[in-house]
Amino acid sequence: MNVRDALEADADALASIADSPTDVMRNLVHDRTVRVAEDGSHDPNADVSDSQYDGSDPEDLLGFISFDAREDTVHVTQLDGTSEACKRLLAEPVRFAERESMAVELLVSQDADSIEAAAEELGFRRRGRGPQFDGSPTVRFRLEP
Numbered sequence: 001m002n003v004r005d006a007l008e009a010d011a012d013a014l015a016s017i018a019d020s021p022t023d024v025m026r027n028l029v030h031d032r033t034v035r036v037a038e039d040g041s042h043d044p045n046a047d048v049s050d051s052q053y054d055g056s057d058p059e060d061l062l063g064f065i066s067f068d069a070r071e072d073t074v075h076v077t078q079l080d081g082t083s084e085a086c087k088r089l090l091a092e093p094v095r096f097a098e099r100e101s102m103a104v105e106l107l108v109s110q111d112a113d114s115i116e117a118a119a120e121e122l123g124f125r126r127r128g129r130g131p132q133f134d135g136s137p138t139v140r141f142r143l144e145p
Contacts, residue, residue, distance in 0.1 A: 001062060003088055006034035013061045017080050032066040032077055035092050037085035065089035069102060076106040083114035090118050094143060101145045107131070107138040116141075 006014065011026040014036070018025065028034055038060050063081015067074055074097045079086055090106070097104045107130040108116050119141045130138035 001040050001085065001088060002038050003035055003092065004038065006036045006064060010036055010061065010064075014064050017061060017064060018078065028066050028078070032068050033093075033096075034064060034066045035089055036064045037062040037081060037089055063089055065092060067093040067096075069096070069100070072102050074100075074102050074104045076104065079106070079115055083117065086115050087118040087121060090115075090122055094122055097143070097145065103145055104143040106141045107133075108141060109133065109136050109138050111136075119143075 006029045008026055008029055011022050011029060014020075014025040014028070014034075015022040039062060061081070063085030064078070065076060065086075066078045067076045069075070074093045076090070076093055079090060081089065093104050096102075104124070105127075106115075106119055106124060108119065116139070122143065124141040124143045127140040127142045130140040132138065
């Protein structure tokens with residue numbers, strides 16, 4: 001598995017993973033730090049222009065994470081993908097936060113067991129309920145510096 005910065009060309013693949021509109025994902029790539037995990041068998045030198053997705057293929061991407069830093073906390077704004085990809089991707093903002101002596105905060109929907117497991121494995125602790133998104137409750141996880 002390779003982890004790299006997301007590109008605008010990944011927007012269609014990200015939209016497929018997140019079940020979001022491509023334009024929203026394209027804006028996400030521009031507005032946040034976004035990293036993707038891709039299948040290790042993917043040739044990084046291959047020409048992606050032949051893809052039906054006008055960029056990376058959703059089958060090549062195993063997951064993605066977006067995050068930004070405000071004040072003394074790194075906020076994970078989106079995380080989705082396979083269990084192993086979520087764990088590897090969540091380690092990205094954790095490394096950034098450690099270098100900057102910042103906390104990391106993550107909201108996890110109640111049905112996202114793989115994300116919750118990845119957070120707990122990396123040392124995150126439950127910090128109560130988070131806000132609801134589309135009527136679904138979330139749990140707030142936090143990792144202190």
